[in-house]
Amino acid sequence: MNKTFAEKAIQRASGESDLSPGQIVDAYPDLYMSHTASWRCIRTLEKMGVTRLYDPSRIAMVMDHISPALTAKTAADHRLCREFADRMGVEAFFDVNAGIAHIVLMERGLIRPGELIIGTDSHSTIYGALGAFGTGVGFSEITAAWVTGKLWMKVPGSIKVEVQGPLPAGTYPKDVMLKLIGELTADGATYCSVEFHGSYVQGLSTSERMTMCNLAMELGAKNAFVPPDEETRRYLAEAGAEHDRYEALLPDPDADYERVVGIDGRALRAQISAPHTVDNVVDVGDVAGTSLDQVFIGSCANAKYDDLATAARFLAGNKVAKGVRLIVTPASAEIMSKAAADGTLSTLIEAGATLTNPGCGACAGNGGAMADDEVTLSTANRNFRGRMGSYQSEIYLSSPATAAASAIRGVITDPAQLLPETGDNRQGATT
Amino acid sequence: MTVGSGSNRVAAQPSAAMLGGACIVFGDNVNTDVIIPGRYLVSIDPAELATHAFEPLGEQVQNKLLESRVVVGGRNFGCGSAREQAATCLIGAGVQAVLARSFARVFFRNAINTGLVVVECSAAVDAVRDTSAVWVDYHAGTVCVDQKMFEFPPYPESLRAIVESGGLIPYLMSGGVEVPSK
Helix, strand or coil, X not given: CCCCHXXXXXXXXXXXXCCCCCCEEEXXXXXXXXXXXXXXXXXXXXXXXXXXXXXXXXXXXXXXXXXXXXXXXXXXXXXXXHHHHHHHCCCEEECCCCECHHHHHHHCCXXXXXXXEEECCHHHHHHHHHCCEEEECCHHHHHHHHHHCCEEEECCCEEEEEEECCCCXXXXXXXXXXXXXXXXXXXXXXXXXXXXXXXXXXXXXHHHHHHHHHHHHHHCCCEEXXXXXXXXXXXXXXXXXXXXXXXXXXXXXXXXXXXXXXXXXXXXXXXXXXXXXXXXXXXHHXXXXXXXXXXXXXCCCCCCHHHHHHHHHHHCCCCCCCCCEEEECCCEHHHHHHHHXXXXXXXXXXXXXXXXXXXXXXXXXXXXXXXXXXXXEECCCCCCCCCCECCCCEEEECCHHHHHHHHHHCECCCHHHHCCCCCCCCCCCCC | CCCCCCCCCCCCCCCCCEEEEEEEECCCCCEHHHXXXXXXXXXXXXXXXXXXXCHHHCHHHHHHHHCCCEEECCCCECECCCCCHHHHHHHHCCCCEEEECCECHHXXXXXXXXXXXXXXXXXXXXXXXXXXXXXXXXXXXXXEECCEEEECCCCCHHHHHHHHHCCHHHHHHCCCCCCCCC
């Protein structure tokens, strides 16, 4: 039948058949995610004067970008959301203690293979890690979906990415993605569905697949996808998603792709996005020695349990360099709890890290600001000018391993030089 | 007024769909954090947002924006975040249309959904100078740069209806789509 994942997912959500790229259809998402932007949706709904919603059980709200509230205005916004959720019977409401929306919703079993998810966040592509079609929209579109249940969608063309592994020690899925973004550039996949295939991707944990699908946004992708498999079913069972509630959609073997891209990870070096665009990618060696004021391990790209554990393996028995601020912001409360239970957090704190509450934190400009001329190395997914404080500061992006190694040295450092004795780089190790 | 597409289209007649004037010109990959920094997303008021539009690029750029009716970009205009305010801050600044070689998809959707006209036309971008007057007719599918005419595929009917209502929400409220009543 030569259909891609995206074609099948939009067929499922629209009830149409035999769709091809370019066609515009009305699709009915399974879930509408809104984060801190939820108050904008509620205010918009009030303006419309509508009180009956299409299906409140498809609404998910997570207070993640500014949590806890910084100002009275934000506190009032949060209260508005809390009261709205109560009033409308929105069960999937997660307050300021929960963490980053994407991670929280996947952990709680609310994202399932084959589903269409729209979210007020560009990194909604991350839901492809569980074989779902996730894509970002503005708050007006979420409000409209609350009311009408649908949105217009153009069927995207698809790009197939085949990654060859295994990766050398000291390199990770983040490095694969930065390499790919550097090669394809920031609009290399604009409007496209990006499918990740091959034995390397199949060997990754769900958490690592999240990093892949999250970063696909920085290629301009509409959505990303990893074929669901045994690992997906394991994750979903643990997350409490009942297996009879979903049906995986797989692309046909002869699906029509606009482009097939191969990336050889076997000789990969740690990668860095230099200021001020994500596609300004270099080998770590090209910028090694760059002096750092701050290191941030956080965001929906790289603050999951395995990311924190990797950083802790590098930092164990070491200290953060004098004058460098290491900020660690776990992606979710669940991750924070697990990392607290097994000592990962105390390892980080003993090394000199500042631990913050789960959420978007410094990636959304919420704490961790920089003064003029300061430099941060961050595990997040964006390094745009002014995103973390001064417009005259700089952000570099890397994997958690590179971030941890660089925090120890105080300058950008190839983690291969500081590999922990316990060995690292286990693929598909943990979630 | 000219409507529709195809061989019987009459281009360049004055129409209600004709927008434009002075322009401000940017390069490739103008991102949403530069258009409207995250710290200002606590507001959804177009006028208030406009005072911070392009703040990272300095006052000179901000002043020029306020004098402009058309923003001209290169490739991948509006890349980055899904923040709808990247479109509304431009509307608040008095911008009527954005002309670019290409748009990031979320920015494109947000523009249509807030009633901001967006046009992809590389040939027209090539012709633009800092001092150019740029006029867009999204019914006819034409861009006029300093009297030179360029064509782009006119909006499909569905998108045109949203833009002409002033965005998705006004469109729904005006009865464009059935909305469950109270």
